[in-house]
Each structure stands twice: as C-alpha cells, then as structure tokens.
Amino acid sequence: MLIIGESINGTIPRVGEAIREKNEGFLRELARRQFECGAQMLDINGGTGGGDEVSDLPWLIELVQQEVPIPLMIDSAFPAALASALAVYRHAELPILNSISGEEEKWRKLLPVVSQKNCKIVVLCMDDQGIPKTVEGRTAIASRLFDRLMTAGIPEDHIYFDPLLLAVSVETDAGLVTLETVRALRNKFPGSHIICGASNVSMGLPGRKLLNRTFLAMAIFAGLDTLFIDVRDQALFSTIYAGSVLVNEDSYCMGYLKAYRAGKLLI
Amino acid sequence: MASYDELIKAVQEGNFGETQNQVNALLAQGQPPNEIIQKGIVETLDIVGKKFSEGECFIPEMLVAAKASQKGLEILKPLLVKADFPPKDTIILGTVQGDLHDIGKNIVSMMFEGAGFHVIDLGYDVSPEKFVNALKTEKARILAMSCLITTTMISMKNTMDALKESGLLGTIKVMIGGPPTTDDFAMKIVADFRGKDAYDAVAQARVFASDAASTK
Numbered sequence: 001m002l003i004i005g006e007s008i009n010g011t012i013p014r015v016g017e018a019i020r021e022k023n024e025g026f027l028r029e030l031a032r033r034q035f036e037c038g039a040q041m042l043d044i045n046g047g048t049g050g051g052d053e054v055s056d057l058p059w060l061i062e063l064v065q066q067e068v069p070i071p072l073m074i075d076s077a078f079p080a081a082l083a084s085a086l087a088v089y090r091h092a093e094l095p096i097l098n099s100i101s102g103e104e105e106k107w108r109k110l111l112p113v114v115s116q117k118n119c120k121i122v123v124l125c126m127d128d129q130g131i132p133k134t135v136e137g138r139t140a141i142a143s144r145l146f147d148r149l150m151t152a153g154i155p156e157d158h159i160y161f162d163p164l165l166l167a168v169s170v171e172t173d174a175g176l177v178t179l180e181t182v183r184a185l186r187n188k189f190p191g192s193h194i195i196c197g198a199s200n201v202s203m204g205l206p207g208r209k210l211l212n213r214t215f216l217a218m219a220i221f222a223g224l225d226t227l228f229i230d231v232r233d234q235a236l237f238s239t240i241y242a243g244s245v246l247v248n249e250d251s252y253c254m255g256y257l258k259a260y261r262a263g264k265l266l267i
Numbered sequence: 268m269a270s271y272d273e274l275i276k277a278v279q280e281g282n283f284g285e286t287q288n289q290v291n292a293l294l295a296q297g298q299p300p301n302e303i304i305q306k307g308i309v310e311t312l313d314i315v316g317k318k319f320s321e322g323e324c325f326i327p328e329m330l331v332a333a334k335a336s337q338k339g340l341e342i343l344k345p346l347l348v349k350a351d352f353p354p355k356d357t358i359i360l361g362t363v364q365g366d367l368h369d370i371g372k373n374i375v376s377m378m379f380e381g382a383g384f385h386v387i388d389l390g391y392d393v394s395p396e397k398f399v400n401a402l403k404t405e406k407a408r409i410l411a412m413s414c415l416i417t418t419t420m421i422s423m424k425n426t427m428d429a430l431k432e433s434g435l436l437g438t439i440k441v442m443i444g445g446p447p448t449t450d451d452f453a454m455k456i457v458a459d460f461r462g463k464d465a466y467d468a469v470a471q472a473r474v475f476a477s478d479a480a481s482t483k
Contacts, residue, residue: 203326
C-alpha cells in the first residue's frame with residue numbers, strides 16, 4: 001500500500017496563496033507535517049489560477065525535495081509544467097506523473113515524456129467523451145490505454161489506474177460504480193496499480209470525512225493499493241491501518257501494532 | 268384531505284406517488300393548475316432552495332424535491348392553457364472549456380427545470396463556440412456558465428469575448444457560478460450576474476425572464 005499526501009495543491013486557497021507569494025516557510029511546514037504523519041510520497045500541484053505553473057511547479061518540487069526525503073507525485077493538467085518539473089526532480093525513486101487519460105491531445109503531448117521511462121504515470125479512466133457512467137465503460141478505456149502504454153514499452157508496474165470517483169449525492173450509484181471498477185481493474189491488470197482519491201464521493205453531504213474513510217475501507221477491499229489522501233486526518237489514517245490488516249496487506253499486523261503503540265490510531 | 272401544505276410536504280420528502288395524489292386531489296377540488304404550480308411546486312422548490320443556501324438541507328434532498336416536482340408537473344402542464352402559463356425562457360447551461368466538473372452545474376440544471384425553465388445542458392468542457400451556437404440555434408436569452416477550478420475561469424472570459432464577436436452580447440443575459448467566481452470577476456468580464464448557489468441562480472433566472480418578458 002502506497003500512501004500519498006494530497007495537501008500541497010494550489011487549488012486549495014491557502015496553499016495557492018502561499019505558492020503565489022512564494023511563502024517557503026508555509027510550504028515546507030506542510031511538506032514536513034505530511035511526511036511526519038506517514039506520507040510515503042507527496043503530491044505536488046502548483047496550479048493556482050493566477051500563477052505560471054511552468055515555473056511554479058519546478059520551484060515547488062525543488063523546495064519540497066529539500067525538506068522531505070520521500071519521492072514525489074508531479075501533478076498538473078499542463079504537459080509543459082510536468083516536463084519542466086520532471087527536469088528538476090532528484091529523488092532516487094521514480095516520480096509519478098499525475099496524469100494522462102484517453103483525451104487525445106493530452107496523450108499526444110505526454111506520451112513522449114512518459115516514454116523516456118524516468119517516471120511512472122497515473123492513467124485516468126476517461127477520454128474525450130468524458131467519464132463513462134459504467135464499470136464496463138471505464139475498464140474499456142483502461143484496456144485501450146494499457147495496450148498503448150505496453151506498445152510504447154512502459155512497464156506495467158509503472159501504471160497507476162485512477163477509476164475516478166463522482167459524488168453520491170448526485171448519482172447514488174457513484175460509489176458502487178467506482179468500487180466495482182477498482183475490482184475489475186485489479187483482476188484485469190494484476191501487475192499495475194490502482195489509485196483513487198476519496199473526497200469527491202462526499203461532495204454535497206454533511207459528515208464528509210466519515211463517508212470518505214468508509215469509501216476507502218471498501219476500496220481497499222476491492223483492490224485499491226495506492227491512496228491519495230489528507231494524511232493529517234487521523235481517523236482516515238486509522239481506517240487505512242485497520243483495512244490493510246483485514247485484507248492481509250499488513251504482514252503479522254505489524255504496521256497496525258506499531259501505529260497503535262505510537263498512539264497514532266483513533267479507535 | 269388534500270391541501271397545499273400536504274403537497275409541499277410530499278414534494279419536499281421526494282414522495283413521487285403522494286405528490287401526484289395531492290395534485291390530483293387539488294385538481295378535483297377545483298384548484299386551477301397554474302395555482303397548484305405556483306403555490307405547491309414553485310413554492311416548495313423555493314423553500315428547499317433557501318434551506319440549501321442556509322446549509323440546512325443537502326444536495327440529495329434538493330434533487331429528490333426537484334424530481335418530485337417534475338412528477339407533479341407531468342400532470343399539470345398538459346392542463347394549462349397557453350394564456351395561463353407561457354413557456355418559460357430557455358437557458359443554455361454548461362461547464363466552461365477545460366473544466367470537467369459538473370456536479371454543481373447538474374444541480375443548478377435540475378433546479379432550473381424544477382422552476383419551469385427549458386434547460387439545454389451542454390455538459391462540461393464546453394467551448395465558447397459551442398455556447399454561441401447553442402444560443403443562436405435555440406434562440407435562448409439566458410446563458411449560465413460554471414467552473415470549479417481557478418485555471419478555467421479564463422474560459423468564461425473567452426466565452427464572453429465570443430459572445431461579443433458574434434454580436435450576441437447585450438441581447439442575452441449571462442450568469443456565472445462556481446466556487447472560484449466572485450462578483451468582481453463577473454463585473455470584470457461583463458457577465459450580468461454571479462450566483463452564489465443554485466437557489467441564487469434560480470432566483471436570478473426568474474428576474475432575467477421577467478425582464479425579458481417586459482421588453483418583448
């Protein structure tokens with residue numbers, strides 16, 4: 001199970017402000033805090049609306065690399081920003097680029113970057129027609145993109161499928177469709193990874209954190225192995241420890257027990 | 268015994284069967300269809316919209332009320348004579364180019380429909396040209412644009428520019444909405460209005476529609 005801290009994201013207003021003002025102290029603290037909470041990788045998204053991602057993103061990567069010793073996920077909608085960030089990346093473990101999808105234009109611009117094999121890649125289960133409503137629709141896109149990545153020589157272990165998650169408040173089957181997509185992807189691509197954020201699922205409902213962590217527990221059972229979360233949320237983290245034990249992903253329950261003794265579990 | 272209170276309750280609870288029962292019973296009592304729409308259905312959506320604005324009720328409750336109101340309208344609309352109920356304005360709606368977020372937009376769409384508007388929902392990632400074409404083809408007088416992320420706000424500006432080029436600007440009313448939008452931003456791009464939530468959007472759409480009707 002890989003745990004990625006999601007919080008350095010310029011679309012969060014306070015973080016966006018810190019990026020625009022080049023507030024190094026705030027951003028370093030945010031990186032350190034997530035590392036200390038147990039993040040094994042940090043997502044870095046420099047999109048602030050007002051800024052220039054092509055220069056902001058590499059700046060952020062450099063800053064975070066100085067602060068924490070873990071690999072990074074490089075997150076941008078702009079291929080040029082991803083490429084410029086990749087150029088300053090230093091960690092021995094490969095970064096994950098977030099993301100590519102079946103949208104043709106994105107694909108054309110990013111495939112050359114991914115083909116150099118100095119990064120892993122998140123693959124969104126959507127294309128130019130949007131996000132399919134069904135499990136079959138999303139897995140069909142995944143299969144198509146998987147084949148193309150294989151043709152380009154990308155190792156299957158470098159692929160992180162994102163089944164995508166919508167709000168249950170609007171489509172009541174949104175949670176179930178994603179959970180079943182996770183299961184289908186897990187069966188079809190045992191050598192690849194599955195990543196998913198949880199926060200979309202609870203949009204528009206009260207008690208969002210409860211829904212998010214319950215979703216994640218179910219998704220872990222369905223085969224999710226890469227978690228994209230706010231690692232500072234102790235209840236959420238506790239659910240992940242417990243979930244890992246229950247699907248036999250925590251050898252001899254050692255991770256769970258260690259977290260328990262460290263007082264990290266919210267029971 | 269049928270009453271407006273009972274109808275309002277049924278719509279709010281999203282009880283489709285009871286909504287239709289109450290509508291039929293009110294009709295049997297001799298209540299005019301347009302009054303049932305006003306005092307029963309539009310009124311309920313107002314109540315629910317207001318509660319949503321105040322954080323007292325949530326998206327599914329709004330959706331279910333909007334759906335129940337459509338069940339009621341299925342019975343009522345065919346009964347209306349044209350003079351009673353002129354067809355409401357058409358609203359062209361969509362999430363702007365580059366933005367794939369449509370949850371909020373879908374709710375606004377439902378609320379518009381519940382309020383009796385004819386809604387053409389263009390979906391998400393809608394280009395300025397597509398907005399312009401739809402406005403022209405549908406002869407619509409209201410455009411509603413949404414975005415969720417700051418990086419796509421520029422597409423709202425681009426759409427306004429396209430409206431200007433096409434000569435539509437000034438002949439239609441434009442409202443924008445979505446978390447990153449502000450009143451200032453709306454002013455800057457010369458949009459007529461910025462809705463802070465679905466309820467706000469519906470209220471303003473009514474104002475637009477009555478303005479348009481009075482200048483016809």
